Amino acid sequence: MINYLGKVMTIFFKDLLSEFRTKAVASSVLLFAILVIIIFNFAFESDSDTIGLVAPGVLWVTFTFAGVLSMNRTFVVEKEKGCLEGLMLCPVSRDVLYWGKMISSLVLMLIIEAVVFPIFLILFDLPLWMPRLAIVALLGTLGFASVGTLFSALAANTKARDMALPIIFFPVVVPVIIAAVKATDLILNSGTWHEMSSWLEILIAFDVIFLVVSALVFEFVIEE
Amino acid sequence: MKIRGSLRNNTLLGLGFALMMISLYLMFIYVPTEKGMGIIQRIFYFHVPLAWVAFLAFFVVFITSILYLWKRDTKWDTLAHASAEIGVVFTTLVLITGPIWARPEWGSWWTWDARLTSSLILWLTYIAYLLVRSFAEEEEKGARFAAVIGIVGFINVPIVYLSVNLWRTQHPPELVSDLEGSMLLTLLVSITTFTILYCLLIMRNVSLKSGIAEVKRLRGLLEE
Numbered sequence: 001m002i003n004y005l006g007k008v009m010t011i012f013f014k015d016l017l018s019e020f021r022t023k024a025v026a027s028s029v030l031l032f033a034i035l036v037i038i039i040f041n042f043a044f045e046s047d048s049d050t051i052g053l054v055a056p057g058v059l060w061v062t063f064t065f066a067g068v069l070s071m072n073r074t075f076v077v078e079k080e081k082g083c084l085e086g087l088m089l090c091p092v093s094r095d096v097l098y099w100g101k102m103i104s105s106l107v108l109m110l111i112i113e114a115v116v117f118p119i120f121l122i123l124f125d126l127p128l129w130m131p132r133l134a135i136v137a138l139l140g141t142l143g144f145a146s147v148g149t150l151f152s153a154l155a156a157n158t159k160a161r162d163m164a165l166p167i168i169f170f171p172v173v174v175p176v177i178i179a180a181v182k183a184t185d186l187i188l189n190s191g192t193w194h195e196m197s198s199w200l201e202i203l204i205a206f207d208v209i210f211l212v213v214s215a216l217v218f219e220f221v222i223e224e
Numbered sequence: 225m226k227i228r229g230s231l232r233n234n235t236l237l238g239l240g241f242a243l244m245m246i247s248l249y250l251m252f253i254y255v256p257t258e259k260g261m262g263i264i265q266r267i268f269y270f271h272v273p274l275a276w277v278a279f280l281a282f283f284v285v286f287i288t289s290i291l292y293l294w295k296r297d298t299k300w301d302t303l304a305h306a307s308a309e310i311g312v313v314f315t316t317l318v319l320i321t322g323p324i325w326a327r328p329e330w331g332s333w334w335t336w337d338a339r340l341t342s343s344l345i346l347w348l349t350y351i352a353y354l355l356v357r358s359f360a361e362e363e364e365k366g367a368r369f370a371a372v373i374g375i376v377g378f379i380n381v382p383i384v385y386l387s388v389n390l391w392r393t394q395h396p397p398e399l400v401s402d403l404e405g406s407m408l409l410t411l412l413v414s415i416t417t418f419t420i421l422y423c424l425l426i427m428r429n430v431s432l433k434s435g436i437a438e439v440k441r442l443r444g445l446l447e448e
Contacts, residue, residue: 147376154369158359168356168373171349172380174341175387182391202387213379217372220293 007092011100012107015074019108025073026112033066033116037123055124056184060177062116063140064170067109071148072165074105075156084156084222094219098149102211105152106145113137132187132196139203140180146207147172150214154221172210179203233427240424243417250410258407264328269410271321273418274314275343280422281311282346282378285353289374292367301367302437304374305357306429308350310422315347338389345384349377 019025040058044050078084087097117137121128148169155164183199185191251269258265284307292300322340323333334340353373360366403411 150372150376154356154372157365158356158369159361160359164356164359168349168352171345171352172376174345175380175383178387178391198390202383202390206383209379209383210376213376217293217375220368220372223368 004096007096008099008103011087011097012103015101015104016107019104024077025070026108029066029070030112030115032069033062033112034119036062036065037116037120041123051124051126052185052189055120055126055188056181058124059120059184060140060181062120063109063113063137064144064173064177066112066116067141067144067148068166068169070108070112071105071144071152071169072155072162074101074149075153076161079156088222094222095215097222098215098218101153102145102149102214105149106142109141109145110138113141126188130187133184136180136183136187136200136203139200139207140176142207143176143180143203143210144173146210146214150218150221153218157221175202175206179206233424236420236424236427240417240420243413243420247410247414247417250413255406255410256404261329264325267321267325269414271318271325272411273415274321275318276415277418277422278311278314278318278343278346280419281307281314281426282350282381284426285311285350285374286378289371292371293375298367298437301371302430302433303426304371305354305367306426306433308353308370308374309429310425312347312350312354314422315343315350318343319347336388336391338385338391341388342381342385346377346381349373349380353377 037058040054040062044054044058075084078087090097117133118128120126121130148165151169151172152165154168155161158164179199179202183196183203186196186199247269251266255266255269257263285304288300288304288307291297292304322343326335327333353370356369356373357363357366360369
């Protein structure tokens with residue numbers, strides 16, 4: 001068990017290190033996310049009356065787009081430099097690759113969100129301290145990363161590459177988007193934990209189901 | 225073998241044709257017009273069987289996708305591919321007949337109700353399923369990728385349904401038990417007819433796909 005975890009962490013640290021050295025994905029996705037928020041601000045002409053209505057949607061659409069963008073890179077980068085063959089030659093089972101890649105996508109997304117969140121709250125003039133939002137963001141991002149890792153490996157192996165991921169990713173993450181938007185809406189409009197609970201349940205159910213299913217079918221996506 | 229196959233085909237074709245005529249008679253002449261909704265309610269006898277067949281088709285895709293990944297026998301992939309195509313056609317018809325009924329009843333073509341939204345997501349997922357095959361460089365790869373989407377997409381349906389249901393719902397619930405005798409009869413006959421139509425279509429589609437594969441194989445032999 002410890003050995004298994006160690007292998008997963010090795011892959012995770014490899015990804016983190018290469019991202020830390022190049023900062024290629026994080027910087028561009030971060031800038032992209034901020035630009036999306038700014039564009040939404042023009043699109044909705046949000047004033048203090050409508051902010052509560054549009055803010056949750058803006059936040060999660062931004063995260064969804066940013067998530068697709070960053071997850072597209074996770075396997076395309078590996079593919080371009082022939083690293084994927086190296087990874088597959090590693091004496092580890094395929095699901096170790098999945099968990100390693102999933103955790104690195106998750107952590108990268110969470111880092112990006114940690115920067116985008118305060119900027120979003122400031123630009124939309126919302127209270128800065130919202131710990132409950134962090135829980136929703138964590139669960140929602142885990143949902144994105146669970147299927148995103150599977151599908152980005154799939155997309156990287158096709159001719160269409162960048163186009164393939166959104167087409168297969170968006171329909172599947174609809175429940176995450178609905179539940180996350182609704183939970184965020186309740187937080188911004190001071191709803192209770194009780195009101196939020198059913199949305200959190202959907203997020204948790206989605207995360208658990210798709211982490212298991214994705215880990216199981218991952219081997220079929222990357223085999224040559 | 226071939227003669228017996230075509231005999232079975234023709235029997236099913238004859239049965240399907242006879243049943244379709246009976247269904248049409250039941251739908252348009254035999255069954256009384258519903259009191260509240262009027263003539264438009266008759267579309268119900270198309271809409272429900274179409275939805276049933278669409279769901280059946282996607283369920284077949286789910287099962288055959290698992291079998292394909294497990295056994296790696298091309299026949300399962302051919303069956304999955306054929307069923308997915310039929311499922312997409314039938315879902316398209318469901319998405320067309322639904323709004324025709326909804327417009328006079330609800331006063332709007334479309335609402336973001338649980339069943340409507342899940343059907344739409346289902347439709348988008350399986351269009352992606354069909355697209356991914358053409359994205360892949362080799363056919364075997366495309367079959368594997370499609371199978372993964374066939375599995376993940378189907379597991380997702382109940383989660384989508386649950387989350388949208390919690391969000392808002394307007395679609396009339398299944399009132400089969402409340403249906404008047406003649407209406408129930410019409411519905412059941414219609415469902416049987418469309419199920420036979422599905423069987424016919426899938427047999428045709430599978431033999432067409434096997435034919436295409438055979439032609440490709442022969443062409444490969446010629447080029448060698």
